Amino acid sequence: MKVLVVGSGGREHALILKLRESPKVTKIYAAPGNGGISAVAELADIKATDIDGMLAFAKEKSIDFAVIAPDDPLVLGMGDAFEAAGIPTFGPSKAAAAIEGSKVFSKNLMKKYGIPTASYETFDDEDAAVAYLKAQGRYPAVVKADGLALGKGVIIAADEKEACDAVHAMMGDKIFGASGSHIVIEEYLEGPEVSVLAFTDGKTLVPMVSSKDHKRAFDGNKGLNTGGMGTIAPNPFYTSEIAAQCMETIFLPTIEAMRKEGRPFKGCLYFGLMVTKDGPKVIEYNCRFGDPETQVVLPLLKTDLFEIMEAVHDGRLGEIQVEFSSQCAACVILASGGYPQKYQTGYPIAGLDGDGQVPGVTIYHAGTKRQDGQFATSGGRVLGITALGDTLDEALDKSYKAAEGIAFTGAYRRSDIGRIC
Numbered sequence: 001m002k003v004l005v006v007g008s009g010g011r012e013h014a015l016i017l018k019l020r021e022s023p024k025v026t027k028i029y030a031a032p033g034n035g036g037i038s039a040v041a042e043l044a045d046i047k048a049t050d051i052d053g054m055l056a057f058a059k060e061k062s063i064d065f066a067v068i069a070p071d072d073p074l075v076l077g078m079g080d081a082f083e084a085a086g087i088p089t090f091g092p093s094k095a096a097a098a099i100e101g102s103k104v105f106s107k108n109l110m111k112k113y114g115i116p117t118a119s120y121e122t123f124d125d126e127d128a129a130v131a132y133l134k135a136q137g138r139y140p141a142v143v144k145a146d147g148l149a150l151g152k153g154v155i156i157a158a159d160e161k162e163a164c165d166a167v168h169a170m171m172g173d174k175i176f177g178a179s180g181s182h183i184v185i186e187e188y189l190e191g192p193e194v195s196v197l198a199f200t201d202g203k204t205l206v207p208m209v210s211s212k213d214h215k216r217a218f219d220g221n222k223g224l225n226t227g228g229m230g231t232i233a234p235n236p237f238y239t240s241e242i243a244a245q246c247m248e249t250i251f252l253p254t255i256e257a258m259r260k261e262g263r264p265f266k267g268c269l270y271f272g273l274m275v276t277k278d279g280p281k282v283i284e285y286n287c288r289f290g291d292p293e294t295q296v297v298l299p300l301l302k303t304d305l306f307e308i309m310e311a312v313h314d315g316r317l318g319e320i321q322v323e324f325s326s327q328c329a330a331c332v333i334l335a336s337g338g339y340p341q342k343y344q345t346g347y348p349i350a351g352l353d354g355d356g357q358v359p360g361v362t363i364y365h366a367g368t369k370r371q372d373g374q375f376a377t378s379g380g381r382v383l384g385i386t387a388l389g390d391t392l393d394e395a396l397d398k399s400y401k402a403a404e405g406i407a408f409t410g411a412y413r414r415s416d417i418g419r420i421c
């Protein structure tokens, strides 16, 4: 099978390394991929959102199966285009990807089907949003842009001024473009956060091992929100009791709701959860694998990923036994100085072998390129250093030890991954 993986980050590197383990997979193309991915897949320089270009490439190479990893091509309908061209694809349709593509859609879905989430109101008028905030007077308040905003469309406002500024920035100044034409204002939830990725063919849902992201840039959960600075799996707060509760009150009701709405979800559904004192609630859905959650979840997967993806596509996930290792995994991100704001790229990376790896751990490349015969930085998040262990401490120690041996100008990382709630 010739497989095309669309995307270019650490998540895509993790998907590709896992797909390579399948005896059925003979060749992998990555578009656009990155420097580290070039050691294990053939790259095609096509933008992840270029549906026509991607489809033409897939036809030219007679691709047998496509995996669309990032949110934006899915929300734009790349999955539908591939399926219409007869190329079996892992990734939801455009209609199903709205579960991530529109927060107004997903919040209304949860309300309609009684799925626990933060209470909320939606607005398409700035004055009405401000009047609501003033009438409520409850802080912190959470202000969310409706559409995709590179993971930055959520503002947690500590007081009325911050909340009104957030509304104005989104709806008036359009800092997230059209994504901010509609907004959601919702209740602030407290509790540990848990990420659960699940395979689903629209009828059967199989949760993967749970994980925990660390979204803020700096130690002590300080600094700006990032795409994620490190992950661990399993998530220590996700007990089997909470898992059972999630299955009954959130996971199964969600896929049933999507089916009833005529938008059956097939692919990887990501549940961003808050374990509150009133039970688990949904913070957000994503229509795809998380990044960097995938970098700790997939290394623990024992079952052939390609077979699972085919079964999801064919609607026979119920026939597959999906197994995970009982080990723990930790991923520490090395980022460019300045990320998630302005940063420089093009710095050579010291400490990697010719394939961009280090013995004893797996280095998932997120933002690297090959330059003058070596690896160099090309993005905000640069590398994800993943290690496994029989305990979380063992995994973290291995990952941090390996991180010490890797250097580039301006590199920074958090030192409390897995050690903070």
Ligand code: AMP
Residues within 6 Å of the ligand: 118, 142, 151, 152, 153, 154, 156, 186, 187, 188, 189, 190, 193, 215, 225, 272, 283, 284
């Ligand atoms: P999102 O982009 O939806 O993942 O949100 C980014 C982060 O904002 C989440 O990971 C949470 O830490 C936080 N967040 C979002 N919604 C809420 C909420 N209702 N209450 C508390 N924190 C939230």
Ligand code: GLY
Residues within 6 Å of the ligand: 151, 213, 227, 228, 286, 289, 290, 291, 292, 293
């Ligand atoms: N790590 C969070 C996300 O993938 O959205």
